[in-house]
Amino acid sequence: MAAVWQCQAVTSTSTGAVRQGSLRQLNLAVVLRRIATADRPPSRAEIAADTGLTRATVSAVVDDLIAGRLVAEAEPAPRTGAGRPARGLLLAGDGPAGLGLEVNVDYLAACVVDLTGAVRHHVVRRADLRPVSPADALDRLARLAAEARAAAVREGLTLAGATLAVPGLVGADGLVRLAPNLGWRDVAVPALLAGHPLVEPVDGIPPLVVENEANLAALGELHAGPPGSASFLHVSGEIGIGAGIVLDGVLYRGVRGWSGEIGHIPVHPTGRPCRCGGQGCLERYAGQEAILTAAGLAGADLPADTAAARLADLAAAGDPATLTALADAGTALGVAVAGVVNLLDLDTVVLGGGYAPLARWLRPPVDAELSRRVLTAAWSPVTVRPAALGARSAAVGGAASVVRRIVDRPAGWLARSG
């Protein structure tokens, strides 16, 4: 016997009285989730058996989901016996989609992910945004978003929500408190983007969510990475170093949404001064600038992903300075990650962003520090692996998070399209 928990929304009024929320909303969500998490397209009868709903209810709910372009029927299964074969149900690839956006130090990105999780559009535009004002950077981003929207419309998709990744600390209401490497402080992103409608408004789906880039990169990895990794630390190595912590499939955001600043874990407390005002922060030993400097490429002013590719080329060619630089960075990273694993007891560490193409050289020193410093390493090793999506993970993670909201609460979307 397996116990499951079914949750039911109940709306409580200010007078303290309670009324049952719409049963239809609950049934829509239960049936859609069953379809979304299936190994193979389930039939209406299978959904009824698994959820405890009657077959008539399931049929009515499925009709609504198909009419709303959330669900489609699979090709009929081959006849295996008497009667008409049952048609399997799957998520629709021509309904709502999520828009993922990213502003980073040296590029802008926009991507579209449909309900099935497929990336339908993805554009990255190089641009050094450090000398550009936030308003101008967001104007450029809005143009990229408009292109993505047009591409989505051409494919029959409707953008139902957008998520913007920013390499910084994001407060409530999308205020970017601090993005040190972009030079942003207290930038009210939603206000600056207000003149650019990004998506169709859908009840229950926020039109724009602004989120830390490393957090969204971790969600991108959850979306695209190997199945079964529901708890992991995702470390994005760029000019700054950010981490996303996923626990049981859910992003851990911290008390104020500011978790993941792994770049400012002190690894040599009396060591190099850091921009943040601290001293000996990981970023000063394993950030991209530190690696480039140690490899003799200081001042080359390469875009972040070009820099990673260049370092990978040099390391593959056996350049001694680059190999030493990567070994030292990996050791510093391993020291910080060992502390994290001792504290949080995670069994998987994903090297993402600019670290992904360098994982071949970073992994051995990281592994060495973990073996040496993690109390439980002897009987329960930690897996260190490169990210599935690399530097493009944040935009995909943002778009996927929109899609997940629609699957969790389909009623808002159906009210719009119905």
Place this chain on the structure above:
Amino acid sequence: MAAVWQCQAVTSTSTGAVRQGSLRQLNLAVVLRRIATADRPPSRAEIAADTGLTRATVSAVVDDLIAGRLVAEAEPAPRTGAGRPARGLLLAGDGPAGLGLEVNVDYLAACVVDLTGAVRHHVVRRADLRPVSPADALDRLARLAAEARAAAVREGLTLAGATLAVPGLVGADGLVRLAPNLGWRDVAVPALLAGHPLVEPVDGIPPLVVENEANLAALGELHAGPPGSASFLHVSGEIGIGAGIVLDGVLYRGVRGWSGEIGHIPVHPTGRPCRCGGQGCLERYAGQEAILTAAGLAGADLPADTAAARLADLAAAGDPATLTALADAGTALGVAVAGVVNLLDLDTVVLGGGYAPLARWLRPPVDAELSRRVLTAAWSPVTVRPAALGARSAAVGGAASVVRRIVDRPAGWLARSG
């Protein structure tokens, strides 16, 4: 309008069919939780209004809860108008209770917490357990537990479950994988305690849970600390240093239950060698032995809490070596905690265990490192405070966790007593 979620257990059989779980179980839990979380004893009518259940249902459920000694009626309120005053309902102080046990390096402890959260019995017995075999240590603990049980029975309480705190890594099924400062490795605690029935068996309440001491100390703080601190880092400074992480009122246990090893965060990666095989671990700079050595008390072989009291006396008297030792320990602790706060974005750090009586001297250097090293410190300071319970927190936290299980699932207890 405030939205709440009501959860309902549904039991799924292996055939895939689903039947509705007992509505009575759900109603018992909903009503008991309403009573447990109330600011003042609510009446049956208030519970009906708040939960959406009918008054007849609430009355029947409350009758069951009173008969099962989970709920009691408060003294009648003074008459304020016409009619009989409604009687408020509160948790019963004469029904089930939790047994909290602790084995530590130099003491054993047992305590009893009743359903209202009151500590009804608490005994600590000094003993250096390092030279003692695990079996002998657990035999002594069982005698302490039997005394606690007799005391509970004399007060009309029934022990419904026990939780044992151990300063080490605990695996599934209560196997202590490693408790370095006790010298335990792969100790099967439940098997060794099998000859000593600790509690009355109750359906749904595990008779014995073995858990890391620092984790339970954090739960003790959640239970006894100021209201409103639902997310915090609790650091227990003993011979080892352990941390408990509470997120939104729930203990974070890690992927394998081994979280919280803050003592092995590297603070000086090329520094002092550590027992764990690593180098420069926090424990070597801020653990009790390091502080005693720096204060000129090395080899004094004081029991852990005596040592903390002795250090506090010396510091209060202005002993320069002790003040320097505490300042240096606080700085090392601040470096490690700054990394944790950067990573997890917590706003409260509780100094527990042996750190509690030393908090007056440890806090300033910890605060200084946090101000300097936490990226968000400028606009969102972190509160550092001593634990409410100090070194006795783990046993209380363990007993309180039993009580919480009963409140969450009262049906098992009622089936036993009914």
